[in-house]
Amino acid sequence: MRMKKTKSVFELRLQEHFGVSPLELPVLSEEFEAHDQVNLQVALDAWLSAPGRSSELIGIRGTDSWCKLTITELLRAYPPQPELGPVQYANIELEEGRIITCICKGLLLLRDGNRALAALISVADSLVGSGKVWVQVMARSREDAGQFLGEIRTSMRERNVYRGRIISLEAGFHSLRVRLHQLPPVSREGIILPEGLLERIERHTIGFARQAERLRAAGRHLKRGLLLHGRPGTGKTLTAMYLANAMRGRTVLLVTGLGQGLVEYTCRMARALAPATIIIEDVDLIGQDRALECTNPLLYELLNQMDGLAEDADILFILTTNRPHVLEPALASRPGRIDLAIELPLPDAECRRRLFELYSRGLPLERSDWEPLIPKTEGASAAFIRELLRTAALFAADRGEPLRVGRAELEEALRELTIRGGLMTRRVLGFHIEEAATESSATG
Numbered sequence: 235m236r237m238k239k240t241k242s243v244f245e246l247r248l249q250e251h252f253g254v255s256p257l258e259l260p261v262l263s264e265e266f267e268a269h270d271q272v273n274l275q276v277a278l279d280a281w282l283s284a285p286g287r288s289s290e291l292i293g294i295r296g297t298d299s300w301c302k303l304t305i306t307e308l309l310r311a312y313p314p315q316p317e318l319g320p321v322q323y324a325n326i327e328l329e330e331g332r333i334i335t336c337i338c339k340g341l342l343l344l345r346d347g348n349r350a351l352a353a354l355i356s357v358a359d360s361l362v363g364s365g366k367v368w369v370q371v372m373a374r375s376r377e378d379a380g381q382f383l384g385e386i387r388t389s390m391r392e393r394n395v396y397r398g399r400i401i402s403l404e405a406g407f408h409s410l411r412v413r414l415h416q417l418p419p420v421s422r423e424g425i426i427l428p429e430g431l432l433e434r435i436e437r438h439t440i441g442f443a444r445q446a447e448r449l450r451a452a453g454r455h456l457k458r459g460l461l462l463h464g465r466p467g468t469g470k471t472l473t474a475m476y477l478a479n480a481m482r483g484r485t486v487l488l489v490t491g492l493g494q495g496l497v498e499y500t501c502r503m504a505r506a507l508a509p510a511t512i513i514i515e516d517v518d519l520i521g522q523d524r525a526l527e528c529t530n531p532l533l534y535e536l537l538n539q540m541d542g543l544a545e546d547a548d549i550l551f552i553l554t555t556n557r558p559h560v561l562e563p564a565l566a567s568r569p570g571r572i573d574l575a576i577e578l579p580l581p582d583a584e585c586r587r588r589l590f591e592l593y594s595r596g597l598p599l600e601r602s603d604w605e606p607l608i609p610k611t612e613g614a615s616a617a618f619i620r621e622l623l624r625t626a627a628l629f630a631a632d633r634g635e636p637l638r639v640g641r642a643e644l645e646e647a648l649r650e651l652t653i654r655g656g657l658m659t660r661r662v663l664g665f666h667i668e669e670a671a672t673e674s675s676a677t678g
């Protein structure tokens with residue numbers, strides 16, 4: 235039996251829109267990453283808001299939700315034919331109070347003066363399909379369709395909602411996802427380091443960023459890398475967060491657990507969103523193969539990608555590690571990717587005093603209460619001292635009101651953390667007394 239051929243409702247609508255049969259018109263397609271869906275929507279909204287433009291949005295029913303949809307499919311003359319249905323949207327929340335409603339499946343009939351265009355948007359289900367955004371543009375000529383897509387692409391770049399924000403990239407089922415972050419505020423005074431060290435770090439990062447235009451004009455390269463290394467709990471993460479906050483206006487890409495392919499994509503995204511800072515925490519752990527500790531393919535890929543970026547791209551890399559020796563072979567074979575390596579040392583007596591002052595703020599503690607602990611905490615990290623004061627306050631709180639923290643509570647907390655807590659607690663919090671005696675301290 236021969237199936238009866240009938241014009242689909244979409245063929246009729248497109249014919250009416252273009253004034254000619256859509257079967258004769260060219261279609262241009264483009265695929266966008268899932269996280270660009272919101273940028274696509276922003277660009278479409280901006281296109282439509284220009285004078286002389288109008289649109290009609292039609293929903294589609296009766297197609298598989300996990301695949302990308304084509305205009306050809308909408309023009310099917312045989313059953314099962316897609317039918318008119320509800321437009322499908324998704325709300326994408328960028329930050330609190332800013333939600334962008336994006337079209338997930340729909341046909342836009344666009345008019346710009348007497349130019350007619352149609353754009354079919356479909357997002358493949360991210361669980362079953364690719365999660366990518368598929369756009370097909372139909373126009374009276376290929377040039378028309380190409381020009382429209384070009385305008386949209388430029389507008390997406392210019393209005394990119396991720397520019398200047400703090401984002402991380404994550405590998406989803408089939409696609410990359412972008413998450414927006416808020417960083418805890420870290421004040422300069424909250425970072426206790428030996429005299430002059432933070433200034434050196436700032437000169438290489440904030441100072442560079444401030445002078446970017448002058449340096450570029452003078453033909454200096456802007457791409458640069460900073461490696462912060464040191465024992466656990468010495469403030470590498472804290473410093474990186476401080477720098478990210480202090481350079482607002484730059485896009486910050488936070489990278490943890492780099493997967494294959496993510497390195498390249500992160501760099502590509504940083505270039506598109508420059509000026510940008512890429513923060514890679516615990517870089518020794520990326521793509522680590524325990525059996526082959528010294529041959530870390532992802533680390534080499536990262537260094538190659540850093541190399542591939544244009545010299546004048548204003549991209550700053552901040553890497554942190556507890557184990558700089560793991561990076562040494564890779565860095566030695568790729569010199570120049572990191573221009574500054576700084577060790578954040580365990581606090582000396584003077585820094586420990588400043589740490590006691592900082593972290594006893596708000597507690598009824600006198601200097602004479604904690605001064606005797608300065609020699610006893612030789613080898614302790616900054617994080618350890620913070621935890622010591624917190625534990626002392628907890629002990630005091632257990633004893634009831636009013637909160638009385640004194641020498642006794644501090645001594646008790648020190649015993650708790652170093653002796654009763656055992657080696658594990660000491661390691662985690664960074665108390666390196668006996669380790670310092672057996673291991674040479676890491677240097678880079």
Ligand SMILES: Nc1ncnc2c1ncn2[C@@H]1O[C@H](COP(=O)(O)OP(=O)(O)O)[C@@H](O)[C@H]1O
Nearest residue numbers: 424425426466467468469470471472616617620
């Ligand atoms: N140099 C420092 N000055 C002040 N506080 C510090 C310092 N280093 C660590 N801390 C405290 O310890 C916490 C953990 O430190 P973190 O920066 O995560 O250590 P790392 O990344 O070097 O292992 C910080 O959030 C902060 O409260």
Ligand SMILES: [Mg+2]
Nearest residue numbers: 470471515554
């Ligand atoms: Mg850290």
